[in-house]
Amino acid sequence: MMENNLLFLVLDLVLFLHFQVSFRAFSLSPDGLSLLSLKSAVDQSPDSSVFSDWNEDDSTPCRWSGISCMNVSGDPRVVGIALSGKNLHGYIPSELGSLVYLRRLNLHNNNFYGSIPEQLFNATSLHSLFLYSNNLSGSFPPSICNIPRLQNLDLSNNSLAGPIPDELKNCKQLQHLILARNQFDGEIPSGMWSRMDNLLQLDLSSNDFSGSIPEDLGELKTLTGTLNLSFNHLSGKIPKTLGDLPVTVSFDLRSNNLSGSIPQTGSFANQGPTAFLNNPDLCGFPLQKSCGNSERGSPGNPDTKPSYTAPRKGLSAGLIVLISAADAAGVAFIGLIIVYIYWRRKDDSNGCSCTAKRKFGGNQKDLCSFPCMNGQDKNEESEMEEPENSDRSKEEGGLVAIDKGFTFELDELLRASAYVLGKSGLGIVYKVVLGNGIPVAVRRVGEGGEQRYKEFVAEVQAIGRVKHPNIVKLRAYYWAPDEKLLISDFISNGNLASALHGRNGQPSSVLSWSTRLRIAKGTARGLAYLHECSPRKFVHGDIKPSNILLDNDFQPHISDFGLNRLISITGDNPSSSGGLIGGAFSYLKSVQTERTNNYCAPEARTPGGRPTQKWDVYSFGVMVLELLTGKSPELSPNTSTSLEIPDLVRWVRKGFEEAKPLSDLVDPALLQEVHAKKEVLAVFHVALACTESDPELRPRMKTVSESFDRMGS
The missing domain is CATH 1.10.510.10 (Transferase(Phosphotransferase) domain 1)
Known part of the structure; x- marks a missing residue:
């Protein structure tokens, strides 16, 4: 009898514990139970703390690490899972597909293996799926486009293989499709891209795709950034329809087997040579490889036939020698003419003087004048100093105006009131108000470099030729052995x-x-x-x-373009307080140096x-x-x-x-x-x-x- 009572007590205790555990498990919401499948699917390491607060005794998972929720009809539902970069080893459980309100799944930069479960796409609210940089294998899931609102899909840097299914055409809301660095093969599907009215980014690089580039890729009118098809085995000609893509789109077609001439229409005009490198049979602009007689012509019309066809037989040796001699004589004759014109201009009695002793803004138009370039008025001239004609400036110090309409002298600059605008590794900058009321910005760029005078002037001249309404204009410069200054427009409203x-x-x-x-x-x-x-x-x-x-x-x-080179020439620290400007300006004050450039x-x-x-x-x-x-x-x-x-x-x-x-x-x-x-x-x-x-x-x-x-x- 005693034994029977003891047995009943043990059974009661077991049942009590069983119901307690069951009660705790059922107290967790269905979304929480689905998430526990992910915790179980991950190979736990002893020091792992990722799931330390995933407690099955909680009523909801909304306070768990990496989980975000929102209220739906008064109930908290899981809408986001963000466990990227946690070094998680395991597989992706199919139970996550039961999270019907899940919008974002971020498991990238982990070590998940196995295939992507088809049941995952039962979570029809998903709009962002980031699984890149894992060890996933298998094929591209055809049912992925059963998700009606899918916008962002990044499966890059995995081991997925096989062809891209035609079902991809059903992903009409897709904005970002990134499949780079996998093992996808076969041809890139055609006939689907015109349906993707929202696609902003397409990256199929570093796979094993073969065949030709689909013509209808040119119908991706919303594409931005880069169309990346590089590092595949694509062959054939580049379709001209890619020129219909927005002009903002850059191409990356490197390292394929493309052949023929590069089209010159539409967006192709904006591409650099890098976009087409490592395609041995590709030719034409912007590559430095001619397409031969059959496709030679102007860069804008590669199909133009040549006006002259070379004979098949080569030229005789004697004729080649005669042609070479004639070329050499012609070059020598042109050289004599250039030398003659140079010395005539150098000896001209109207030769210019670019020293600092003259007033600036005169009417001399000679070796000191440089025509404006690149779309500017070529009749407008700037008076600039030639290094070989400025020994006096080098010895005594000279203020040289770059623009002919800019008129003032060194004494006027030194008498003007000034205060510090800023200080950095590129020198102290002052605001100086000239006698005519016009403010200018004066930058000290150094005290050394007297042996590199010609180099300094050449750099300043190059900067002075830059004329654009959105670039600060350099007006003049000053050179002396112990002081170098740049005078530019003062821009009034700060930075x-x-x-x-x-x-x-x-x-x-x-x-x-x-x-x-x-x-x-x-x-x-x-x-x-x-x-x-x-x-x-x-x-x-x-x-x-x-x-x-x-x-x-x-x-x-x-502002500040070209200054690094000038600083390296002048050598010394431009922020010291000595020198001409340090003594002349009475309003020098300490300022904070700029923060680290990020x-x-x-x-x-x-x-x-x-x-x-x-x-x-x-x-x-x-x-x-x-x-x-x-x-x-x-x-x-x-x-x-x-x-x-x-x-x-x-x-x-x-x-x-x-x-x-x-x-x-x-x-x-x-x-x-x-x-x-x-x-x-x-x-x-x-x-x-x-x-x-x-x-x-x-x-x-x-x-x-x-x-x-x-x-x-």
């Missing part, structure tokens, strides 16, 4: 950094969207001119808001790199993101961290990946301008294209400028 974030603790004025777009447009035009049209095709190398000056109409003016492109942060135009494109993109968000990429301990983002580019990219509302990304000051939403989104896409980590994928500034010019018109 973009102050306009966005205030100065000296004072709040900034609110910049409207139209003003910000005007600043972005003008800066893009100025940079495009420096890159494409300036005499030297300059690289600025230091684009940031503090170098974008604003006038009273908030038109931007790019606008540099990733490749620019490696010591010893040579600046490129793509550096400028990246810096411009960061600056535009700052215009859009109102947040600075610079982190300073002296400022409120609420306005500072350690990596602004990554922060914005993550926001778009997670499909955050625009109100979470844009500057709150712009939220009232609802009419500008489409323009704001378009500018975001341009800025993100400019800040691609791979410099080859960044657009040219000319393309960026054309994109901006089509906005707000």
Whole structure:
């Protein structure tokens, strides 16, 4: 009897514990139970803390790490899973498909393996699926487009294989399709791309695709950034229909087996040679490879037949010798003429004097004059100093005007009142008001380099030839053994950094969207001119808001280009207080040095790199993101961290990946301008294209400028 009672007590205890566990399990919401399948599917490591707060005793999973929820009819439902970069090993469980309100699934940068379960696409509310940088295998799931609102799909950097199914044509809402760095093969499907009216990004690079490029890719009218088909096995001719893509689109067709001539219509005119490299049988502009007689002609018309067909037999040796001798004689004759003209001009009694002792703005038009270039009026001339004619300036110190309409003398400059505008590694800048009331900006660039005078003048002349309404104009320069100065226009309304974030603790004025777009447009035009049209095709190398000056109409003016080279020539520290200007100016005061430059492109942060135009494109993109968000990429301990983002580019990219509302990304000051939403989104896409980590994928500034010019018109 005693034994029977003991047995009943044990059974009661077991049943009690069973019901307690069951009660706790059933107390968790269905969404929470589905998420526990993900926890079970991950190979737990002893030190893993990712799921430490995923407690089955909770009623909902809404406070679990990586989980976001929203209320639906009063019930909290899971809408987001963000567990990227957690070094998770495991498989993706099919139970996640039961999360009917799930919108964003971010499991990228982990070590998930196996195939993508078909049942996952029962979560029909999904609009963003980020599974890139895992070890996923298998084929492209045909049922993925059963998700009606899918906008962002990134499966790149996995081991997925097989062809792309025709069912992809049903993903009509897709905006970003990124399948790069997998093992997809077969032909790129045709006949579907014209249906994708919302596609902004297409990246099929680094796969095993073969066959020809589909003609209907040219019907992707909404595409932005780069059409990337590089590192595949594509063959045949490049379809001319790609020229119908928006002019803002860059091509990346590198490392394929494409052949024939590159079309010269539409968007092809904006592509550089990098877009077509490593296609041995490809020819024509912009590659430095002629297409031969059958396709020779003007770059704009590669199909033009040649007017002359060379005979099949080669020229005789004697005829070749005669032709060579005639060529040599012709070159020698032309050389004699050039030398004769040079000495006639040098000995002319009207030869110029470019020393600092004369007044500037005279009427002499001789060796000191340089015609304007690149679309400027060639009759307008600038008076500039030739190094070989300026020994007196070198010895005594000379003030040389670059523009003939700019008239003043050194004594006038020294008598003028001045105060410090700023100080940086590129020298102290003063505002100087001349006797006629005109203010100018005077920059001290160094005290050394007296042995490199001709080199200095050559650099200043090149800078002085740059004439564009969005670039600060250099008006004159001063050279002496112990002092070098640059005199340029004074821009009256401060710089973009102050306009966005205030100065000296004072709040900034609110910049409207139209003003910000005007600043972005003008800066893009100025940079495009420096890159494409300036005499030297300059690289600025230091684009940031503090170098974008604003006038009273908030038109931007790019400053400080070409100065790094001048600083290296003059050698000494330009910020010392001695020398001519240090003694003459009584208003010198200490100023803060600029903060560390965080606008540099990733490749620019490696010591010893040579600046490129793509550096400028990246810096411009960061600056535009700052215009859009109102947040600075610079982190300073002296400022409120609420306005500072350690990596602004990554922060914005993550926001778009997670499909955050625009109100979470844009500057709150712009939220009232609802009419500008489409323009704001378009500018975001341009800025993100400019800040691609791979410099080859960044657009040219000319393309960026054309994109901006089509906005707000």
